[in-house]
Amino acid sequence: MKFKVGDQAEKLRKLILNKRKNYENTQKYISNNTRVITVTSGKGGVGKTNFTINLALSFCKLGYKVAVLDADIGFANIDVMLDIMPKYTLIDVIYNNKDILDIIEDGPYGLKIIPGGSGLDDIMKLDIRQLNLLTNQLSKLEQYLDIIIIDTGAGVSNTVINFIRSSDDIILVITPEPTSLTDGYAMLKVINNYVKKNIVKIVVNRVKNQRESIEVFNKLNKASQKFLSLELDNIGYIYESKIVINSVKKQIPFILSEPKSNISRKIDSIAVDLINNKKVSTNGGLKGFLDNIKSLMN
Numbered sequence: 442m443k444f445k446v447g448d449q450a451e452k453l454r455k456l457i458l459n460k461r462k463n464y465e466n467t468q469k470y471i472s473n474n475t476r477v478i479t480v481t482s483g484k485g486g487v488g489k490t491n492f493t494i495n496l497a498l499s500f501c502k503l504g505y506k507v508a509v510l511d512a513d514i515g516f517a518n519i520d521v522m523l524d525i526m527p528k529y530t531l532i533d534v535i536y537n538n539k540d541i542l543d544i545i546e547d548g549p550y551g552l553k554i555i556p557g558g559s560g561l562d563d564i565m566k567l568d569i570r571q572l573n574l575l576t577n578q579l580s581k582l583e584q585y586l587d588i589i590i591i592d593t594g595a596g597v598s599n600t601v602i603n604f605i606r607s608s609d610d611i612i613l614v615i616t617p618e619p620t621s622l623t624d625g626y627a628m629l630k631v632i633n634n635y636v637k638k639n640i641v642k643i644v645v646n647r648v649k650n651q652r653e654s655i656e657v658f659n660k661l662n663k664a665s666q667k668f669l670s671l672e673l674d675n676i677g678y679i680y681e682s683k684i685v686i687n688s689v690k691k692q693i694p695f696i697l698s699e700p701k702s703n704i705s706r707k708i709d710s711i712a713v714d715l716i717n718n719k720k721v722s723t724n725g726g727l728k729g730f731l732d733n734i735k736s737l738m739n
């Protein structure tokens with residue numbers, strides 16, 4: 442399967458270069474650190490994996506070197522959505538002396554996939570030697586990557602909490618469903634208890650229009666402002682669309698099959714905004730991430 446990087450990518454690149462002039466530090470930040478973004482949710486099935494893959498591909502189109510770390514050991518995960526079958530996973534890095542570079546799979550546009558397998562199921566169970574092995578191997582990726590996006594499973598496990606605590610950006614995906622909102626709020630409470638920095642980026646998925654996304658965001662934000670010391674940053678919304686369902690069926694991310702659709706444009710604009718980094722919440726990039734993980738385990 443071949444994908445063409447068309448005019449749209451060129452336009453986006455221009456857009457980003459223009460925007461960059463206003464953000465002198467962005468370039469430095471990107472080139473010196475591998476930015477670690479963790480995508481999470483309260484309730485499962487709200488669209489994290491779809492969002493993660495398409496966002497990652499949007500970053501790739503902009504010319505960034507990107508990997509997705511598949512930390513979701515459920516079913517509808519990244520390999521299924523991209524129609525790839527990983528031979529090895531982080532389990533092989535931890536237990537079978539595999540090199541991290543040998544387990545990485547190639548996706549479209551140069552996207553790299555790091556299959557987690559159940560290797561990340563509970564990092565608290567790793568002994569210190571295994572943890573060092575894992576973090577040393579992951580630290581090798583610093584030189585190859587600009588961005589790592591971690592797609593977590595739903596809900597709260599020790600691993601998810603540690604990833605959230607250690608990453609540069611936390612993106613919480615919610616939908617207008619009442620249960621997604623209450624579970625999303627429950628997740629915010631956990632984040633509030635554990636995380637030092639206080640910005641959580643919110644994406645509202647499966648909305649009819651912008652108004653609905655704002656209403657949903659405002660509900661969450663109101664509760665958060667009242668009871669938590671977090672700042673919520675509304676970074677965008679994604680339409681409810683058959684395109685998503687079809688792309689899952691066809692195993693081709695919509696940003697590739699329908700690059701000009703409204704939904705793909707939304708993802709592209711979220712990618713551009715994240716690069717321009719309106720609300721910087723750096724935690725030290727991949728190096729900081731791995732140092733944090735290690736210190737949380739000691």
Ligand SMILES: Nc1ncnc2c1ncn2[C@@H]1O[C@H](COP(=O)(O)OP(=O)(O)OP(=O)(O)O)[C@@H](O)[C@H]1O
Nearest residue numbers: 485486487488489490491595647680681682685689
């Ligand atoms: N914007 C959307 N429009 C329509 N359907 C959507 C949209 N986003 C997600 N879906 C549907 O929801 C399903 C679940 O999405 P996805 O697997 O990305 O969720 P998830 O949060 O990663 O789930 P899990 O918690 O199980 O990992 C998709 O297969 C698709 O059918």
Ligand SMILES: [Mg+2]
Nearest residue numbers: 489490513517
């Ligand atoms: Mg998922």
